[in-house]
Amino acid sequence: GRHYIVPIILDGENAWEHYPNNGADFLLLLYERIARCRNLRTVTFSEYLDLERHRQYLDSVVAGSWIYGNLATWIGHPAKNRAWEELGAARRFLKTASLGSSPQQFESAFREIMIAEGSDWFWWYGDDHPTENAAEFDELFRGRLKNVYRLMGGAVPSRLNEPIRTIATTTNYRNPVHTITPELDGEITDYFEWLTAGYVIPCAGETMCRTDRFVEKIFFGFDRENFYLRIDLVQAKMKEFGRGHSVEVHFIAPQECKLVLELKENNVWRCRIIQWPFGDRAPGFAGDRILELAIPLEVLDVTNPVDVMFSLSILEEGKELERFPSVGYCAVYTDPWHLDQQEWIV
Incomplete structure (x- = not known):
């Protein structure tokens, strides 16, 4: 006779957070x-198709979703549309870049796409x-797409x-109040050395902040020769910062211009130039307890008062953390x- 199937389709995550042990005990007992x-008889869909040879073809399938019977949950809003456009661009880039990549390189990038x-x-x-958590989800999604470009050796689109x-969002930020000329030694050698510098504390004051x-x-x-950066890393996290990690x-x-700061053997920091106009x-550069950089103003093309714009990323094997x-x-x-002349201190 004919075989019939009753699909048991359970929501992937929403229900189980209200059960003890995330529903694991309940599900195990249910399936037992x-x-x-x-x-x-419990079967997978492929096992059922092996048991039941009868086929009844569908002439059409209605386009839509289990929510409202349309696709509005997934596409249509400008933010949703842009997310799809960026995903499509990354997928097309991966297809083109895969022609000259190694299997391992492609596999890592393809996993990010998936x-x-x-x-x-x-x-x-x-x-x-x-x-x-919207800002956090947005950052994670874009991070996956950026990883595709990085892993395949391409330039990450600035968009x-x-x-x-x-x-x-809000950030604890202060502009420089006086020019500085710090000694680059990777140490806090003088209390006054960075006292009048500008500073920023990442995500301070934000509602959602990664701990x-x-x-x-x-x-x-800056002074009249260089633009200076000092990066203080969380010391308690440095035990996780090993080979494969970089700033x-x-x-x-x-x-x-682009630089990568890497922690090499024997805890020695090295500055590697990725993009440099001169x-x-x-x-x-000096790296020890702190990381200190000096970029010549000539390299940055600072010849008049101007905004110097930069970002800083923590990478692991090319992936942005x-x-x-x-x-x-x-x-x-x-x-x-x-x-x-504008700011002065005593």
Whole structure:
């Protein structure tokens, strides 16, 4: 005779958080009792198709979703549409870049695409499902797409550093109040050395803030020769910062340049140049308890008062774990010719 199937389709996550042990005990007992039932046989859909040879073809399938019977939950809102466009662009890039890649390289990048293609990302874009985690979901989604470009050796499109869903955030930030000329030794050698520098504390004051961040505080300043950066990493997290981890510093204006700071054998830091417009003007760098960088103003093309714009990322094997700022770039108004006349300290 004919075989018939009763699908048991359970929501992937929503129900089980209200059960003890996330529903694991309940589900195990449920499946055990079903398996022991004489009138029922548990099968997968592929096993059922092997048992039942009869086929009845459908002339059409209605396009839509289990929510409202349409696709509005997943597409249509400008934020949802942009997310799909960025996903499509990354997928097309991966297809083209795969022609000259290794199997391992492609497999790693393809896994990032598969994660980004999960439908739940698009559930949270738009106005129909508000959540206090929206900024975090947005950052994670764009991070997956950025990983595709990085893993395949491509340049990450700058638009992926801008939020798909715009959300107001606050940051503990101060502009430089005096020019500085710190000694680059990787140590806090003098209390006054960075005292008048600008600084930013990543995600301070934000409602949603990752508690596992690597970056604790970033200082910045300048004199008439260099733009200086000091990066303070969370010391308690440094035991997790090993080979394969790095700090990427990316300046985009007024001149683009990119550096990667790597912790090598014997806990020795090294500065590696990725993009540099002048071969004869090397950056200054020292890394120990803190990381200190000096970028010549000539390299950044700072010849007049201007915003120097940069971002900082923590990478692991080319994948972005953390970025500051989470969207866009940090802009520092750089005017070493007049700052000391505008601000003064005793």
